[in-house]
Amino acid sequence: MAYFLQQLINGLTLGAVYGLIAIGYTMVYGIIGMINFAHGEIYMIGAFICMIAFAVLGFMGIASVPMALLVVLLLAIILTAAYGWTVERIAYRPLRGSFRLAPLISAIGMSIFLQNYVQLLQGARVKAMEPVISGGFVLMRDGSFQVTLSYLQLMIMSVTVVLMAGFTTVIHRTPLGRAQRACEQDQKMAALSGIDVDRTISLTFVLGAGLAAVAGVMNTLYYGVIDFFIGFLVGLKAFTAAVLGGIGSLPGAMLGGLMIGLIEAFWAAYFDAAYKDVAAFSVLVLVLIFRPSGLLGRPKVEKV
């Protein structure tokens, strides 16, 4: 039981981060029907900004951890969002209205560009950071086995829950959310009824990048090691999560992320860890066979 609980905590932490990134994929897909392959790299940039910001703060001698954390988080969100906006402006907007594959190829190009950009600027070496927040609670004891929940794991999970709640409110209760839903249904009609479609799409990218930045900061704090390549693997997992949950669906992305995280943790816990990715992708295949639009996705109704 204690073992199960500990693995549950591991899986939820992992899944929360996947979920945060998956939302970026799913929002963009929902609104313009395109997979933003550069999203994993946006997350990587968020992680790098976090590490640079911590280094600068340390240099300036700001010692208060909550203060530093807040500053770093804000900086990362703002700068990464700027990257997200720029990527959309440069690589996707000029291609809007051209054939469907064009922005997809452009996204892959952007992903390669961003990877190399960071590699050239920051070097190919692994960057590491000493733990900023350590320690945690002991939830339960079973013999000598202690179930621990570190402050960071708790922080990752609670930040994810808060952001999820915030986003659901934004989508369902605010004018921006209404505009997003309108664009999702029919861009031309939305434009006719006075919605600035370009602005709405830009804001969607900015929001997605902001979430990826939060995920980047969390991961940097939690694992303490980053390099220019981290966006690829995490991006792939998050994309899988978005598809599993039903691409285009916000709660679906979160659910998909949690499921991938939990499958990985539990497979590694009870079977050979070497095959945990096989397990995660097999579940994806099974789900797609029986529910082609994902767990919470709505099948697209062809309009006549």
Add this chain to the structure above:
Amino acid sequence: MKFSRLALASVLSAVLLAACGKDDGDTIIIATGAPITGEYAAFGEQMKSGAEQAVKDINAAGGVLGKKLKLEIADDQCDPKQAVAVANQLVNKKVKFVAGHFCSGSSIPASDVYNAENILMISPASTNPKFTERGLAGVFRVCGRDDQQGEVAGNFIADKFKGARVAVVHDKQAYSKGLADETLKQLGKRGVAVALTDTVTPKEKDYSALVTKLKAANIDILFYGGYHSEAGLIIRQMREQGLKTRLIGGDALVTQEFWTITGPLGEGTLMTFSPDPRKNPIAAPVVQKLQAAGKSAEGYTLYTYGAVQVFVEAVKRVGAVDVAKLRDLLKKEKFQTVLGEVSFDSKGDVKAPGYVFYEWKNGKYDYTAM
């Protein structure tokens, strides 16, 4: 018409070939294949600075047979596919000698290319037994083998940690699996029961599931076959979950970057590596020069330097860059290098002093006092 086109093509290709073969008048091109980018770039940097320093010193002393050495650096990213690609590039560049590669998974496929193209290869770092076991004539190494390393590691665990609960984990790459298997074999011979064996996926960040498994199995000693970046993360995540398990690894932990990742949490980590060449008096001038240039002589830096020295020494004795003669000579004679006196057996393995145990303490690695 068809015939004349063929004739034109053959004339053109003859011209091209002639143009290619025109260089190496006063230079001998050598290369080092190493992970310059990617997860294990720290080791690529060691090999790069070792090879560069060697070439610089040898050219400053007048070169070889009146010719200057020219160094090519090839980035294999520790990826077997990439290694074959860069090996072929080096063939096109008319390289005569390769001091590389680093990862066994890269060296083994690349060695097939070099051997077929008559290029001499001395790896400073690839320890997987298979590297020299396949009967390739021009393949050598100046480092030890994982069956030696695993034996030393297995005996050490059996002697120093009697009654400890041991786990053996590796990351499935050629080097890692080889080392873990050899250690397991030796532990078996010594009658040490291994409580847990598992594998991980390299280049990932999250090893918390493995750590919980170790915690549940009450593991005291984790023998890890793999590289420093994953080992560092596993240590961090063990401490995060309150585990005091001691990690024991192999020679892929000998980089300062390991400590950059773990910080003080890495204290007490043990690893096997050949006797530290930095402590050889003969290596002192080279170590000083490297330090003056702001570089470190850690890990495999001096091994790469030594590999280049062996090649140069052999060329001087043969009197020509004739790979067939060089490889015969290498198996017979002794060479003075920064590593001390180096000689090879008939397989191409170095007759070396073997492996000793090191411990990470206060951000440095040194012989363990255990």
